[in-house]
Amino acid sequence: MLPAMKLSPHFHLSEFTASQTATRLMIDNRPGPVEIAAMKLLCEKVLEPVRAQYDRPVMISSGYRSPRLNRALMGSRSSQHIKGEAADFEIPGADNLEICRWMERRLNYDQLILEFYRAGEPASGWVHVSYREPFRNMELTARRVIRNGRRKTEYLSGIVG
Template structure:
């Protein structure tokens, strides 16, 4: 395992069942690894907001082929190693997580509660280096993309 921070490894940000099944090589370039390190450091701050609850990363870096395979947006922050999707069951539901992070002072770029089929998770993005975080809060579900957190 390649540690990025105390609680996060490079492997958990690059692991993908879809990539494995489709034979897609999902190895980030050094500049993207640097972004993933920044994201992992930010996630350490998120863990503190969640009372130290472990974060289970379901998606981190996606190479272009993997991003296409999973139906990701062409401008997804996942492509640059600036976003991850996660849950933290020991803290609560994805909505609980989003509500907590939304009321924090953390300077995220995007905080999205995503609902696809029966699955629900948190998408958390950070701004590129030297860019101002937008603190954009969204809901993405069967009704589309909406501003704010919608239950």
């Protein structure tokens, strides 16, 4: 079990390391000091400003992933989640497309991805954001598509609603 640790005024380490998959598979999902430092920067530079803007809790659905957990989740080998640089989140009652558009206009980040959002369904999908310096301020939209009878993820440039 991880010690209680605040990463920033509104975010705790436990929010970034909680994982049902890690618990079920008994995977150690403890980050090291480098990953914790990256999570603190992500909170300070991106997540705290988002929380201040919306004045509501930011619900982290996926934060830090140990390499073993990332493999179990079939995540990308280069996932920034492994480095503590990324989080997937939602804000209850807020439209994920509008959150992305606000972030795009106001914040610096490495990647901002609107994942699996469906137009007309504000609570659909989630927001993926990563932070590292130098940042790229790259915006993408992830969608599920069927190609040759197989479900794939397609990434479009920009935030597309």
